[in-house]
Amino acid sequence: MLDHTAAQAFVTIKNAAKSYGTLEVLKNINLSVERGQIVAIIGPSGSGKSTLLRAINELDPLTSGEVWLEGVQINRKLPPRQYEAHVNQVRQDIGMVFQHFNLFPHLTVRGNITLAPRMLKGLSEAQANALAVEQLAKVGLSDKIDEYPSRLSGGQKQRVAIARALAMKPKVMLFDEATSALDPELVEEVNLVMKQLAEEHMTMIIVTHEMDFAASVCDRVLFMDQGVVVEEGPPSVMFQNPTQERTRNFLRKHLSR
Amino acid sequence: MDIDLILRVYPFFLQAAWLTIELSVLTAILGLTCGALGAAARMSRLAILRWIAAAYVSVFRGTPALIQIFILYFGGPQIGIQLDSFAAGTIALGVNIGAYMTETIRGAIVSVDRGQTEAARTLGLSRWEAMRKVILPQAARMMIRPLGVNINALIKGTALVAPISVIELTYTAQRFIGSTYKPFEMFLVAGLLYMVIIYVVGQGIAWLDRRARIQ
Ligand SMILES: Nc1ncnc2c1ncn2[C@@H]1O[C@H](COP(=O)(O)OP(=O)(O)OP(=O)(O)O)[C@@H](O)[C@H]1O
Ligand SMILES: [Mg+2]
Numbered sequence: 369m370l371d372h373t374a375a376q377a378f379v380t381i382k383n384a385a386k387s388y389g390t391l392e393v394l395k396n397i398n399l400s401v402e403r404g405q406i407v408a409i410i411g412p413s414g415s416g417k418s419t420l421l422r423a424i425n426e427l428d429p430l431t432s433g434e435v436w437l438e439g440v441q442i443n444r445k446l447p448p449r450q451y452e453a454h455v456n457q458v459r460q461d462i463g464m465v466f467q468h469f470n471l472f473p474h475l476t477v478r479g480n481i482t483l484a485p486r487m488l489k490g491l492s493e494a495q496a497n498a499l500a501v502e503q504l505a506k507v508g509l510s511d512k513i514d515e516y517p518s519r520l521s522g523g524q525k526q527r528v529a530i531a532r533a534l535a536m537k538p539k540v541m542l543f544d545e546a547t548s549a550l551d552p553e554l555v556e557e558v559n560l561v562m563k564q565l566a567e568e569h570m571t572m573i574i575v576t577h578e579m580d581f582a583a584s585v586c587d588r589v590l591f592m593d594q595g596v597v598v599e600e601g602p603p604s605v606m607f608q609n610p611t612q613e614r615t616r617n618f619l620r621k622h623l624s625r
Numbered sequence: 626m627d628i629d630l631i632l633r634v635y636p637f638f639l640q641a642a643w644l645t646i647e648l649s650v651l652t653a654i655l656g657l658t659c660g661a662l663g664a665a666a667r668m669s670r671l672a673i674l675r676w677i678a679a680a681y682v683s684v685f686r687g688t689p690a691l692i693q694i695f696i697l698y699f700g701g702p703q704i705g706i707q708l709d710s711f712a713a714g715t716i717a718l719g720v721n722i723g724a725y726m727t728e729t730i731r732g733a734i735v736s737v738d739r740g741q742t743e744a745a746r747t748l749g750l751s752r753w754e755a756m757r758k759v760i761l762p763q764a765a766r767m768m769i770r771p772l773g774v775n776i777n778a779l780i781k782g783t784a785l786v787a788p789i790s791v792i793e794l795t796y797t798a799q800r801f802i803g804s805t806y807k808p809f810e811m812f813l814v815a816g817l818l819y820m821v822i823i824y825v826v827g828q829g830i831a832w833l834d835r836r837a838r839i840q
Contacts, residue, residue: 425747427743427747456751457749460749462747470743471744472744472745472759473763474763474766483748483750484745484749487754488749488750532748533747533748536748536749
């Protein structure tokens with residue numbers, strides 16, 4: 369299971385390709401993310417950002433190519449039963465935050481956070497409770513522990529969703545436009561939580577339309593267009609001196625706002 | 626209208642109503658079982674199960690329930706299935722309504738937002754764990770009302786076992802018409818009793834639905 373042959377980054381994506389029928393959504397993508405690194409993926413709508421992110425935890429498996437996390441290949445070819453077990457295992461290490469939160473509406477905030485740790489890590493009720501308290505304190509929502517998601521604002525919902533993901537103690541966090549569905553005045557509270565995670569050196573891959581946020585938090589920015597990584601580099605270079613015409617065009621539209 | 630006659634026969638109708646209730650309860654239990662199994666098969670990863678369930682639904686929704694009852698009760702003995710009329714009626718009606726409930730249950734499950742499954746699976750839950758802890762609790766709330774519609778249809782559908790001589794409401798009305806020649810009174814009494822049963826069940830379902838929605 370461990371790859372001893374190649375020195376690998378923490379998260380490695382090799383020659384990733386993905387097609388839906390004849391539509392090539394990802395074309396030969398390579399990406400390495402070191403432990404503690406924060407990578408932003410930007411690009412126009414339909415460029416394949418979500419698809420790439422969702423390939424990392426096998427929500428949308430690649431057509432070809434490899435995904436590795438800490439020396440373990442996520443998308444190993446296995447017989448169906450073993451594949452299921454393997455995927456369920458590795459997903460515990462990969463937190464994901466969605467644009468539309470996807471909180472479980474039939475459970476309280478506490479229930480949302482403790483469900484997976486209790487089922488998958490065998491935590492007792494008391495242990496799971498302590499975990500919920502701890503994670504909620506981190507996102508500043510301790511007083512909402514017994515609330516149902518329908519009673520929370522969008523920003524609060526997303527913070528709970530982050531707490532739910534963090535409760536599994538993931539090795540890496542994936543964010544797919546975590547603030548895109550929020551009213552502008554609620555964006556900052558979610559960004560703050562993400563910044564705090566950055567300070568704690570959580571490894572993060574962030575798909576975002578917010579260039580300011582990407583510039584201030586990320587170590588590296590990838591610009592994707594039509595299924596390829598057109599250009600990547602540190603934010604200082606990417607936002608001030610991109611070399612590719614396509615990157616410049618995209619940024620001209622998005623930075624002026 | 627012959628009120629005296631009604632007062633004389635109504636104890637028989639009450640007894641018949643009781644049988645209609647028994648028939649309805651057993652049919653509902655069988656129907657829900659068939660519906661749950663049918664829905665599970667309909668969404669199975671095994672193509673053969675999906676195919677069987679699809680065939681079940683289209684056969685039982687595509688033919689009259691009365692024919693299904695007749696085939697089982699009158700045709701059954703020809704192929705070695707001997708059932709008394711109550712058992713034949715219950716089984717035929719239960720399996721029939723189960724086909725409708727299959728679609729109701731499946732419909733509620735697929736109407737749960739895809740993001741719910743994704744969020745659960747992303748945390749590491751298996752397909753079944755996600756189904757049990759995340760999807761089904763939400764689907765269950767959504768299926769109360771439409772299952773109530775199925776149950777309403779099922780109660781009215783129990784009248785279809787009258788032709789095979791199950792002594793339920795409709796049969797009882799017909800029998801008394803034979804001796805009294807007062808179809809208006811007899812069907813009126815039967816109809817009112819159906820209405821009472823359906824009203825009570827309807828209130829129960831509405832109560833369940835409200836309760837499920839409170840959270
Ligand atoms: N299940 C699917 N079936 C077919 N095509 C799909 C599917 N999912 C995505 N696509 C297509 O793949 C392409 C990339 O989609 P993706 O969602 O990854 O883009 P994106 O960069 O995340 O866009 P956005 O910024 O709008 O979220 C799009 O052309 C989209 O229509
Ligand atoms: Mg997207």
